[in-house]
Amino acid sequence: MGNVESDDAGLWSRSLRGEGEAFRVLYGRHRDRVFRQAYRLSGDRHDAEDIMATAFLELWRCRAKVRIVEGSVLPWLLVTTTNTARNSGRTAHRYRRLLDSLPRTTTESDIAGQDVYSIAQDVLDQDLARALGTLNAEDVHLVSLIVFEEYTIAAAAAVLNLTPGAAKTRMHRARQRMKKALQGTYPARVSTTPVLEGEQS
Template sequence: MAAVPSQADEALLDAVARGDHTAFATIYERHVRTVFRFALSLGISPRDVEDVTQEVFVVAFKKAARIRTADGSALPWLMVTCRNLSYAHLRKRAKDHANLDAGEHDVADPTASPESRALQAELSLTIAEAIGRLSPRDQELVHLCLDRGMTYRQAAHALGVTDGTVRNRLSRARAELRSSLRGAFREQGS
């Protein structure tokens, strides 16, 4: 049975678990741009964004039967997996940079100093960790409204909720992020 684009991700994942490649292609097409942009926002190098995005969907294909959806959507699971794989790439890059000889330079951004790159990577990790502590629904709202620039109305339509729900949840998510980031920066400063 061919997958229909309007099917919920949950039904598509069940089909993927049974070997339906068309269902997997539907999930991939539905979410690849969002996962790609999210990976890019996490501070990994542009050359690694494509690899991380591909890895997310390879893992999704392998674990389709065990993926838990949120309100029928696989996006929260994909985003958490993307975040985890991105962190792994950032840790690997940091380790690689630490092992570089003093005279070698990173070709990703030749104008940035090592300190600047390290601070940027640390800031990206801190922000991503703070977002990762939000509920999957709030992570999705942050992504839709803050990363993708959707209006409350557009996000409400995409999620099937009211504008007021988006406004309230996003306000609460922003407050949680501010509090979490303040705490992280206080810890780093001490």
């Protein structure tokens, strides 16, 4: 495609003019980070793939409302991914509750066929998803942008229409709530601080 723009603004403008290749480049540029965000929130790879696909569909469907922040569509995508994951999580919770009510037996072959590391990682991911689930939508957006995606507080505040001071206060409270949720899962044995570091001015 020749020279690829270093930021998203040019690619987005070309996408809006109907250039499918420009949108494809945007997708390739951001899909991994959108997937990681979806996976953090859902704790399930298949759900994360569905959430990621929905986020990119929403990017195009709501194209008239998309905001470029610091030359990137990624913050908008991450906020949309969070909203999609929360809606998907409510549906999945009802579905799992139904499945849990049904009789089920676990055979040795079921367990033997699973990789022990994968099982442990899935448990950790689900615990993080549950801790994020204790926050309201706006605080999940803040934690995602600041802690996981390493945006500054000022940039995250701009995305969410908050003042930097309000964003800093909300971020502090959100971190405390997540720490409490994670410490309830891993009492005294595991430090949860590194997971929640990354707050930048």
